[in-house]
Every structure is written in structure tokens, then in C-alpha cells.
Amino acid sequence: MVEPTMSQPLSSSVGDYLKAVWGLAGHGVAAPKDLSSRLSVSSASVTEMLRRLQELGLVEYERYRGASLTEEGHAEALRLVRRHRLIETFLLEHLGYPWEEVHEEAERLEHAVSDNFTERVAQLLGHPDRDPHGAPIPGADGTLAREDSRPLSGAPVGDRVRILRVGREDAPALAYLEARGLVPGRVLRVEEVRALDGVVTVEDEDGVSHALGGVLAASVLVQGS
Amino acid sequence: MVEPTMSQPLSSSVGDYLKAVWGLAGHGVAAPKDLSSRLSVSSASVTEMLRRLQELGLVEYERYRGASLTEEGHAEALRLVRRHRLIETFLLEHLGYPWEEVHEEAERLEHAVSDNFTERVAQLLGHPDRDPHGAPIPGADGTLAREDSRPLSGAPVGDRVRILRVGREDAPALAYLEARGLVPGRVLRVEEVRALDGVVTVEDEDGVSHALGGVLAASVLVQGS
């Protein structure tokens, strides 16, 4: 089913656009505005690139609407996401990087490593299925495990939940969460979800309470414990 | 003494040009023709880039003669060489890459990794002073150990010598040498250096003889055992 158009390797810009479309919309349509702000690039640049990506057969693009990934584009995006997440795991586990620093390095390395490198790292790591932030690592065959989690901000008060994943990649937020032990695997009890301002208060296993703003709480993904 | 012009990071092209000047001439002057063939780039491109490198303060360039590295350019070249050689060592020792495949991967990764990454790898490896091909690894402070070796092609017949380094980076030659165990550390006895065609015959520790063409023998660097 996949076109055999294995021409030249794609540039890092192209790759980052594909990842952005995937991250924003999955199989759906990503709006130029959202791509522009996610990639920190002018909307003129987005328009231009989307046209090129369509030319390359990587997205389906409709003017004034946005772009969705073709099968080929989707496969390429997932391949990059796999690399990114494996590299993050490697940096943390083998090079001793702090949790909040792995993302930036991976963002560059994902474009420079070969498939050979990627698979050797996967093997070294024992083929993990989640990265240090709890995000699932796509398989080498392009499959991605279904996610079964809800944002902490929508958890019922009183519930015991386990952090499955942290859907953030900016260093300050990650450093803050790690300092409080709010990392994947941690079990919490939901004390309060305040309607007024969205602040969520939780108690961790050591009896310590943490209050998280609505936006931050929404990026902490949990599953019923 | 080093200018504090720590502006934006240099591109991989710029880095590869600097490494090429260094590899061809060290502190001396590298000719455009040699850069052109080493980098597989037209001479017009070389002229253009040398002008830019001068503009950036990385080389001193004289028309129709070539370019030599400034202090800053030299430092940058050595920094890349350090990365390259550490990465090669890491690929071999920790990811199980075959000897002849490490160079190509390192050639790309050297431009994508951070100093942080590099120094963490150095630590993981125990701060090695030679890479898998026997080439010395520059220190983080920009120092490079003096080399005390001679080409095998110029060794006196009858001498016992130890391979210190293999000055080649193309996969076929490396694969050939490794298949015969002609790698750094191996001790050989020089049986014949034929004036006629430069072919060098050596006997290894297991009593096996090897005949190497003049060009290949010149790239095998040895020291008196």
C-alpha cells in the first residue's frame, strides 16, 4: 500500500512539519495557524511548505483549511516520533540526562540518526514501549499503542489515579513536576477540582498535597488506579 | 586569546569545510582543488565558501592559493573532530556497530549533538584517547596528542612493528583490513617492501602473511615495537 517513492531523505524542516501535523491532528486536518504557532514560523512559511509537502505526496492540502497526512506522510511522522522517543529514553537511561533536558536534544538528533542507529538503540534499551514522559513509542512497523488515559483535570474527586504520561515538553514545567515527584507511575488521590479556576489538588503517596493550575493539570494524563 | 564571537551555531557545511582544511593542511594552507575533491563539491563552491569562511573569521584566505585556519577556525575543527571520534568509539563499543560503518554515521551526528552530549559520551567511554581506528581524540580543551608513527610502507624490512592507526575511512578498505586482523594494536613483522610496485608484505602474530598495495600500506601507521 505504501508508495515505493523512497527518493532522497527528507529535510529536518519537512520532518518537523509532518510531526506537527500529526501532533495537532493525527489523521485529521491541521490548521495553518496552529502549525505556525507550534513551529514558531510565519503563516506565509506554512502555506509555502504545505504546498511543497503536497507536491511530495506527504499531505493532502486544501487552501484556507489546512493539511492532513497521507499514508506516506503519516508513516514518516511516526518514524520520527519513534526515533525521538527512543532517543529521549536513551539520553535519560544511558547518558544520565535530566528529565527535562532530553526533549531538546532529541529534537535535533531525530533528524540525524539512521534507521540502523535507531534500531540498535531500541535493542540496547530492551525495546521499551514508553518514553521517559510516558508517551508510547511507535513500533518499527509503524504501529502505535492505543492510549487509555484521561487528563487529571477531568478526574473525579476522591479517585485514586496513576500518572501514565505527562503531555508537556517545555523544560520549566517538566522540572517543576519532577521536583515534586509528579512523574509517570506515581499514584495520587484527587482531593479537589475547583470549578472556579480549574486548579486541581492532589495528594501523593507520601501524604503531600500538590495544587496544579488548570492548564498544567490538563497535561497530566492519568488512568484509574 | 580566542575571540568571544559565540554567535549562532555553524552549519554542517561550514563544519565539514573546516575539518577538511584541518585534515588536509593542519595549520597550513589547503588548496581549493584538494578541498573540492575531498568534499565532492565543485571548485566554484569552494571559492564561494572560502570567502564566507573568511568573512566569518574562520579562515585566512588568499585567492589562487587556498585557505588556512584562524585560531577560531582551528578550535572549531578540533571540536568537531573530537565529537566525531568519540561518537565513532561509542557506536562501536556501545551499539555494536561494525568497524567500517561507524564513520558514516559519525559524519552526520557530529553536527547534531551538543557539547553536553559529547562530554557525557566521553565520560561513559572513560575518556578514551584514541578512536576505533587508532586516531587520537582531541581533548575538550582543544589539545591533540602528538602522533609518533610512520607509514608501514616506509618501515625497514625485518622490523617488528605495532599498528597504531589506520588512516582510512572508506568502508571497503576498513572491512578488508579488519577481516585480516590488521587493526590497531596488532603486531607485525615486515617481510618485504618491494621497490618496484610498493607492495608491502608482513607476517602477523599467527604466522600469516599479508601483502598490501603501496597506497593501502601507506595508510597503515605503525610504531617500532
Next chain:
DNA sequence: ATCGTATTTTAGGCAAACCTAGAAAATCTT
């Protein structure tokens, strides 16, 4: 010293990614 060859530079182009400014289209508000 001059000729012929090799090397280097110049001139002119091209593609990838970015940008700003302004026009056009879509969407939200009243």
C-alpha cells in the same frame, strides 16, 4: 619566454527555508 594545461575565479542560476507587507478569504459579532 611562450605555449598548453591545470587550477581558480566570475557570472549567472536554482532550490530550500525562512521573512515582511499587504491583499483576499473566512469567520465571528452585532
Next chain:
DNA sequence: AAGATTTTCTAGGTTTGCCTAAAATACGAT
């Protein structure tokens, strides 16, 4: 249904890094 606002596209421009073809320079050999 306008009008105002937001979003997107178009037009035109820049930088980096490469190219080919042709002119200029340097060098080696008679």
C-alpha cells in the same frame, strides 16, 4: 446582512549552499 476581526494567501525578498559554463590566472614543459 454588514462590519470587524482573524486567518490565510500572494508578492517579493533574503541567505545558504550548491551547480555549470566561461574567463582569468598560475604553472609546467619545451
